[in-house]
Amino acid sequence: MRALRMTIMTGGQAVVAALRAHDVKVVFGMPGVHNLALYDALCDAPEIQHVVVRHEQAAGFAADGYARATGRPGVAITTAGPGATNALTAIAEAWSDSSPVVLIASHIESPYVEQERGFGHELRGQLDVFRTATRYRARPMHVREIVPRLADAFAEAQRGRPRPVIVQIPQDVLNGSAEVDVPEPAPVARPEAAASMVRAAAGILARAQRPAIYAGVGIHRAGGHAELLAVAELLDAPVFTTAQGKGAIPEDHPLAVGNRWTGEAELIKFLSESDVLLAVGTRFGATDTSQWQLRLPAAIIQIDADADELNRNVPAEVALEGDAKTVLSQLLRELEGHPVDRRASRRMEVEELRQSLDVTAASAWPEPMRFLRDLRAGLARDAILFCDSLVQYWAARHFPVFAPRSMHLPWTFGTLGSSLPMAIGAKVAFLDRQVVALCGDGALMFTLPELATAVQARANIVIVVCNDRGYGAMRMHQRRRFGRFIASDLATPDFAAVAEAFGARGLRVNSANELGPALEAALTDTRPVLIDVPLALDLPWR
Structure with missing residues (x-):
């Protein structure tokens, strides 16, 4: 590989140099005392947009949403200890759904790693925590190791079936300085079959x-x-x-x-x-x-x-x-x-079956089918939709998708609350495309503070909340199995008012049949918009 340059850099600057070499345009994260040298280096990299989140899990989800929508690696940055472990669920979601997410986490100073000497944010085996959810794990112990380890990480994230990776960099390595070589990344291999x-x-x-x-x-x-x-x-x-x-x-x-x-x-x-x-x-x-x-x-x-x-x-x-x-x-x-x-x-045969089943579904489930029909009619063909919670099963079957990489679900790992930060990640990548998060009220409560992230990042996504004031799927399953339910009703806030408090726009409709006009208004706004829709759902099969 041809060397682009060799110069004296701090560890933080070496990370930024590696991000530049891999043509990274945006990163998602939040600063902590252990990674401040990296954040200081980002001050000198205005071409790399940094989106500051309210919780590290959202950094992982936003990086994943970016990766799913673009096909390129998404990058998340966390501090040590709880900062890193907060991102674990999002990294596990990326593993489950084969998404190339690169997590750059900091750690305590290298001489004390794995010794449990009582440092702040110390976790013995921090890297091992990610073993089952990442393809590649590395801990550079010198500034000169940062760039090659990140190059390996980006390559492994994109090799064959995409997978998440983690590079954990001790605080003193980020703070230190050394002569650093930044090679040009090798092209991603696209292997043929025999x-x-x-x-x-x-x-x-x-x-x-x-x-x-x-x-x-x-x-x-x-x-x-x-x-x-x-x-x-x-x-x-x-x-x-x-x-x-x-x-x-x-x-x-x-x-x-x-x-x-x-x-x-x-x-x-x-x-x-x-x-x-x-x-x-x-x-x-x-x-x-x-x-x-x-x-x-x-x-x-x-x-x-x-x-x-x-x-x-x-x-x-x-x-x-x-x-x-x-x-x-x-x-x-x-x-x-x-x-x-x-x-x-x-x-x-395909056309006749589609038409027949459309009529049957509309008859069996008039309210949710009209809701999905109105949602589809109000969006552009290339609009990007992120779903989670029970509504994802409806969208998977009955929401038509017309463009590649334009509908995303946490299908196997199934993390509630992922749709909002994932939608932010996609919107940052595609400012000129409509991006919608479709979720339930219970799921939204997991990541509701990321509305502030969307406002600050000027990511004018639309959040459509199917509100049944509880964990509707759990109610349904408990009733079917036991004839009763517990711990599934929720005291949910006035979502429209909360959205306004965050600086977004909040809309509330009286029924699912009123979605169309609200969606039209939301899509013309330059702010993020939340639409609160009263809609209780069952499973979409007979």
């Missing part, structure tokens, strides 16, 4: 009479949307998605089934009647397959960047390890040179 395996997969797909595609979050992480659509159109294959794969192709495309099939017997039957399934960037997880009770086609071709996920949950006739975008390009080239058997188009 050519022989690609040929085998292409042969199976070319002979298939009823092929289908199943796309997961891996398609978004790889950015292989154009290649996926080209393969789908060449094969005339319906595209099913996981909840996190929504938007893999526009959901108004004639081949788009989306994710609502997971709750509809007719669409499950439609999937099972396919003779070959091309699975891209999905691990067939328990949540997405009803604990593997889902009826799948007999032949499965699986593409995944993580070799450990190939054949883990379902057996694949052909397993292709590699970057989804790259492997789809390989497959497309092979298919274009391969005679594809003539087959009856399935587009009419």
Whole structure:
């Protein structure tokens, strides 16, 4: 790698130099006594925007939201001890959903690490706390080690299946000075699959009479949307998605089934009647397959960047390890040179099923379906939506997504309160796009102070709160299992008034049917806007 420069720097300046080298435009965090040398160095880096949060967990979530929306690593900064551990839940969420988050945490002075000598913010094994939630962990013990360890961290965050990483830097190392070399980062590898395996997969797909595609979050992480659509159109294959794969192709495309099939017997039957399934960037997880009770086609071709996920949950006739975008390009080239058997188009079946199920859902759940329809109608095609709590299950099935990386859910780890700070992270990246956080009142209380973060960062997001004055999902589950419930009613504040107190705009509607005009007003405001909507939800399946 070619050296960009070598000069005397403090440890804090070395961190900033590494961030510049990796073209980092924004970081999320808060200062503490152990990382002040890093913050002082950021004063001389106006090209790197710093978004100060109200809790370190929000720094991790905002970095994750930035990463999910952009496809680039998000960066969070915390101080030592509780500052670092406060971010752990957000880092675990990023691990669960394969998101490239780089956490830069400080620590006590290096001579006393792991000794429990009674220093403030001291935690023995602080780095080990993150072992199960990060791919890479490093603790530079000298200023000259900072840049190479951060280079390793950025590379590991983006290698294959994206994962979060942590670099923990002791206070004296950030404060110290040394001659530092800042090399140019190596390009991110996009590995191909074995050519022989690609040929085998292409042969199976070319002979298939009823092929289908199943796309997961891996398609978004790889950015292989154009290649996926080209393969789908060449094969005339319906595209099913996981909840996190929504938007893999526009959901108004004639081949788009989306994710609502997971709750509809007719669409499950439609999937099972396919003779070959091309699975891209999905691990067939328990949540997405009803604990593997889902009826799948007999032949499965699986593409995944993580070799450990190939054949883990379902057996694949052909397993292709590699970057989804790259492997789809390989497959497309092979298919274009391969005679594809003539087959009856399935587009009419897809359209008839979609229309039938739309009518059925609107009849079964008129209020939530109108709410989602009004939300979709009021937003631009490329609006970015973050969800958490019970409403995410409704959005996953019934909110159409038209643009890549424009709908995000904490689907597996399922952290309540993540949508607000994640939305801030995305809005900072995309100032010209609409960004919405859709959550419940109970979930919002987890991270409500981050409204102040949004105001200070001039991140004019819209927060839509489905307010049933409690933990509605817990009420529902307790009633179904035991016929009664406890600890699920909440004394919630006047959210609109709280928003105004933070310097945002607060709106309150009397029913979910009034969302449309409120949303229109919110989207024209230059401030963050919170819309309080009275809406109680059940699960969106029959």
